[in-house]
Amino acid sequence: MATLTVLGIAQDGGRPQPGCQRPCCQDLSPADYRSPVSLGVKTENGTTILIEATRDLGRQLITFGEPNIDHLFLTHAHLGHVDGLGLFGRETMSARGIPLHSSSSMQNLIKSTPAWALLLEQGVFELTEIGHVEIDDVVIESIPIPHRAELSDMHAFVLRGKKHSVLFLPDHDSWEQTLAAHNVPSIREWLKGLEITHAFLDGTFWSGDELQGRDMSVVPHPTIQDSLSRLGERQSGDPEIHFTHFNHTNPVYQEGGSEYQKIIQLGWSVSTEGQRVNL
Numbered sequence: 001m002a003t004l005t006v007l008g009i010a011q012d013g014g015r016p017q018p019g020c021q022r023p024c025c026q027d028l029s030p031a032d033y034r035s036p037v038s039l040g041v042k043t044e045n046g047t048t049i050l051i052e053a054t055r056d057l058g059r060q061l062i063t064f065g066e067p068n069i070d071h072l073f074l075t076h077a078h079l080g081h082v083d084g085l086g087l088f089g090r091e092t093m094s095a096r097g098i099p100l101h102s103s104s105s106m107q108n109l110i111k112s113t114p115a116w117a118l119l120l121e122q123g124v125f126e127l128t129e130i131g132h133v134e135i136d137d138v139v140i141e142s143i144p145i146p147h148r149a150e151l152s153d154m155h156a157f158v159l160r161g162k163k164h165s166v167l168f169l170p171d172h173d174s175w176e177q178t179l180a181a182h183n184v185p186s187i188r189e190w191l192k193g194l195e196i197t198h199a200f201l202d203g204t205f206w207s208g209d210e211l212q213g214r215d216m217s218v219v220p221h222p223t224i225q226d227s228l229s230r231l232g233e234r235q236s237g238d239p240e241i242h243f244t245h246f247n248h249t250n251p252v253y254q255e256g257g258s259e260y261q262k263i264i265q266l267g268w269s270v271s272t273e274g275q276r277v278n279l
């Protein structure tokens with residue numbers, strides 16, 4: 001049986017976020033540090049699959065319990081999802097011929113970014129399309145998602161094993177746009193149509209209050225409050241939903257807090273590093 005391990009639950013900036021002088025980052029001990037969002041999958045044959053290449057790869061491979069990666073998948077080009085690509089190169093892992101699965105828009109960006117093009121030239125990665133990819137007992141499907149696309153487009157992934165199927169949607173701009181793009185009226189209907197048992201969903205912000213004067217349109221994400229009001233209580237037949245990709249300001253980092261408790265009371269969950277799902 002394949003196993004999925006959560007390797008990071010923070011937004012791209014990580015926790016603590018560089019330069020933050022507020023209590024959310026100043027009052028942390030190293031045990032509170034969190035890595036940018038990432039998943040590791042080990043198939044029944046022992047093939048290892050990494051979703052997202054973050055700068056915390058060293059720490060994340062220890063959480064994964066695997067020293068090597070056989071396949072890499074990228075959702076999109078924003079900082080925390082790609083800033084570990086260079087770690088596969090000569091200075092660090094000296095990897096060879098790793099299939100790098102991404103959209104054609106992401107592939108064009110890799111080819112036109114000198115530091116990443118060099119990794120291709122040196123044979124570290126082999127660019128491969130996403131879509132429907134079978135690796136041992138795991139199928140990985142990609143789903144186009146509206147998300148600010150300055151650098152590349154964005155794809156969520158559904159990872160299907162023999163028993164369970166997991167949606168990984170760490171970033172999107174709004175439920176209005178995502179649901180409209182898939183022509184469905186509600187989150188519940190969309191997830192039902194995807195035939196998944198678990199979903200890791202964008203939980204970047206609890207509410208708009210966290211931006212402290214910054215305009216939400218610059219970094220658009222549906223808030224957890226918005227997701228909860230659309231979902232309501234978990235109903236029979238619903239998948240497990242685990243929120244992830246938390247901004248450093250997000251109060252759900254506090255397990256005892258009312259925001260965290262609200263998620264639990266409604267029957268949903270907050271993802272944790274090291275969390276496992278048997279696929």
Ligand SMILES: [Zn+2]
Nearest residue numbers: 012078080171
């Ligand atoms: Zn992100």
Ligand SMILES: [Zn+2]
Nearest residue numbers: 020024025248
């Ligand atoms: Zn902070």
Ligand SMILES: [Zn+2]
Nearest residue numbers: 076078147171
């Ligand atoms: Zn993003």
